[in-house]
Amino acid sequence: MNRRSIEINGAELTYLEAGVGPPVILINGLLGDYRSWRRQVDVLRPNYRVLALSQRYYWPNKWPDDGAGFSVATHVADLSTLLRQLDLPPVHLIGHSYGGGVSAQFASEHPELVRSLVLAEPAVATIALDDPAVRGLMAEFGENRKIVFDEWQNGNRTKAVEEQLLYVFGQEALDRIRGEHLAFINENADVIGAALRPRPPPPPFTPASARRLTMPVLLIEGASTRPIFRVTCEKLASYLPDVQRLILPGTSHALCLESPGPFNEAALQFINGH
Numbered sequence: 271m272n273r274r275s276i277e278i279n280g281a282e283l284t285y286l287e288a289g290v291g292p293p294v295i296l297i298n299g300l301l302g303d304y305r306s307w308r309r310q311v312d313v314l315r316p317n318y319r320v321l322a323l324s325q326r327y328y329w330p331n332k333w334p335d336d337g338a339g340f341s342v343a344t345h346v347a348d349l350s351t352l353l354r355q356l357d358l359p360p361v362h363l364i365g366h367s368y369g370g371g372v373s374a375q376f377a378s379e380h381p382e383l384v385r386s387l388v389l390a391e392p393a394v395a396t397i398a399l400d401d402p403a404v405r406g407l408m409a410e411f412g413e414n415r416k417i418v419f420d421e422w423q424n425g426n427r428t429k430a431v432e433e434q435l436l437y438v439f440g441q442e443a444l445d446r447i448r449g450e451h452l453a454f455i456n457e458n459a460d461v462i463g464a465a466l467r468p469r470p471p472p473p474p475f476t477p478a479s480a481r482r483l484t485m486p487v488l489l490i491e492g493a494s495t496r497p498i499f500r501v502t503c504e505k506l507a508s509y510l511p512d513v514q515r516l517i518l519p520g521t522s523h524a525l526c527l528e529s530p531g532p533f534n535e536a537a538l539q540f541i542n543g544h
Contacts, residue, residue: 271311278326278351281334285352286322289315292385293358294541296322297349299367300393300465301431301458303328306451309530310364313538318362323352325372327464329457337464342472345372346379353383360385362541366526367438368393368465371475374506378479386544387483388537389506390490390525391499396474398505407498411437419466427459434462438496443522451527480509487513488540490533492521499523514540 271288286304294314296307304322314320324331325345349372353361363384365373370392377384395411398404414437421430435444435455487510491503507513516536521529 271315276352276355278348278355281326281348282331283326283348283352284324284331286311287320289318289320291318292362294318294320294362294364295349295353296320297345297363297365297369297373298323298325298328299369301434301455301461302366302369303330303454303458305329305454306366306527310526310534310537313534314541318541323349325369327461329454337460337467340461340464340467342372342375346376349376350380350383358383362386362388362544364388364390364537365392366390367523370394374483375475375479377485378475378482381482381484384485386486386488386541388488388490388540390533391492391495391503391523392506394475394480394506395498395502397477397480397509398502399474401501401505403497404501407496407501411498415466418462422459422462422466427462428456430462431456431459439522439524439528440494440496443494443524443528447524447527477509480506481511484511486540486544488536489513489515490525490536491515491517492523492525492528493517493519494521495523 271286273286275282275284288311298306303324307322311320311322326348327340360383363373370389371394374392374394377387418430418434489503489507507515518529518532526533
């Protein structure tokens with residue numbers, strides 16, 4: 271494996287590269303980085319050129335500003351520039367949670383650059399706003415974000431991370447991933463300050479956005495995930511032209527961290543078929 275750095279749109283981005291073959295790009299969730307994907311890289315590298323990206327503002331990248339530019343739009347633009355700068359053919363793109371939202375938006379804007387798409391409970395809840403339950407679920411989600419951001423502002427970085435993970439993963443899942451993953455997750459604690467700061471809402475991911483995902487899509491969900499993620503996936507799947515769904519038993523929103531074996535088997539089988 272090789273750790274590489276590249277200047278993209280005025281920022282230095284870091285990625286882990288391994289293997290040879292068709293390119294696979296891995297996009298981290300809210301408090302992850304390229305280390306989130308260690309087990310996936312190990313499985314994919316024998317047959318693919320794997321690039322696990324630490325997005326702008328994520329460890330070990332130096333921040334180009336105070337975090338004001340943190341957004342899906344920024345990360346989509348960075349990914350587009352990265353693929354073009356590396357002169358990659360259409361890629362297999364895998365994204366989890368926030369990274370799934372980035373991946374979905376990128377694929378919607380640049381379908382010609384994506385060969386296949388694996389979305390692990392992507393952060394595209396706006397697609398489900400017509401569901402009567404979703405506005406209440408999003409309000410609950412927003413209350414947790416405020417608690418997390420307040421802890422971060424008060425200097426309680428570790429507490430902020432714990433509150434975030436406890437809400438989105440649940441206690442059992444958090445305890446399962448704690449030993450292997452929590453140390454590097456805590457190294458991304460300051461992303462909370464960038465991602466959760468009050469700002470105007472971004473443009474929504476809409477049914478029209480989803481219908482532009484004409485490439486094959488694998489949608490991976492956890493059987494024990496929170497209702498907002500479950501409803502989002504159900505609604506997203508209803509708009510996708512070419513979709514397979516997989517629900518991992520006994521798994522929360524942590525997905526690739528919590529159940530790497532079944533996750534890897536499904537992702538590899540899907541990519542191999544496309």
